Amino acid sequence: MANDQPKRHRRSVRLQDYDYSQSGAYFVTICTQERTCMFGKIVDGAMQLNDAGIITDQCWLNIPNHFPQVDLDAFIVMPNHLHGIIVIVEGPPVGAKDFSPLRKNNYSRHRPSGAPAKSVGSIVRGFKIGVTKWFRKNTDTNNVWQRSYYDHVIRNEESLNNIRQYIFDNPSRWAFDRENPAATRPQSDDAWS
Numbered sequence: 001m002a003n004d005q006p007k008r009h010r011r012s013v014r015l016q017d018y019d020y021s022q023s024g025a026y027f028v029t030i031c032t033q034e035r036t037c038m039f040g041k042i043v044d045g046a047m048q049l050n051d052a053g054i055i056t057d058q059c060w061l062n063i064p065n066h067f068p069q070v071d072l073d074a075f076i077v078m079p080n081h082l083h084g085i086i087v088i089v090e091g092p093p094v095g096a097k098d099f100s101p102l103r104k105n106n107y108s109r110h111r112p113s114g115a116p117a118k119s120v121g122s123i124v125r126g127f128k129i130g131v132t133k134w135f136r137k138n139t140d141t142n143n144v145w146q147r148s149y150y151d152h153v154i155r156n157e158e159s160l161n162n163i164r165q166y167i168f169d170n171p172s173r174w175a176f177d178r179e180n181p182a183a184t185r186p187q188s189d190d191a192w193s
Contacts, residue, residue: 039079078171132144
């Protein structure tokens with residue numbers, strides 16, 4: 001019997017035609033599956049990491065070891081998500097200088113799918129894989145992360161400073177955070193935005 005239901009396509013939250021591997025600063029938010037609190041808890045306005053939170057923190061700090069073109073700026077591991085600023089900088093050229101690339105047909109079938117190498121997407125994917133491997137080895141949790149992530153291209157110094165402040169203030173605002181499953185919702189929609 002054929003399935004008559006139309007295929008659902010997720011709408012991309014990425015900027016169309018934007019090269020996410022180019023130099024620049026990017027603010028990302030990566031959430032756990034179903035917003036499950038896995039990384040610790042907020043105590044007196046400060047994040048207290050559990051073992052999983054410590055590993056998540058270490059995996060984030062380890063990103064430049066896997067992606068040498070990346071510098072990290074402000075970040076925070078929260079109970080069920082992470083906010084961080086990734087800065088892609090132009091690295092020194094490496095490898096062969098003069099070469100003839102292989103013909104596309106000889107190589108393309110072996111190329112992995114997904115985000116282009118050295119892009120924000122590949123950086124986030126690598127981070128998620130590292131944390132997930134730890135969870136699978138040390139817990140009975142297989143699905144740590146929700147699909148995809150949120151990003152914002154940071155376009156100027158004022159925006160960078162505002163985002164840094166947002167990251168630093170995040171634990172103290174946990175009671176009202178929309179990622180907090182037990183958050184107290186403000187009365188007005190305007191206050192929530």
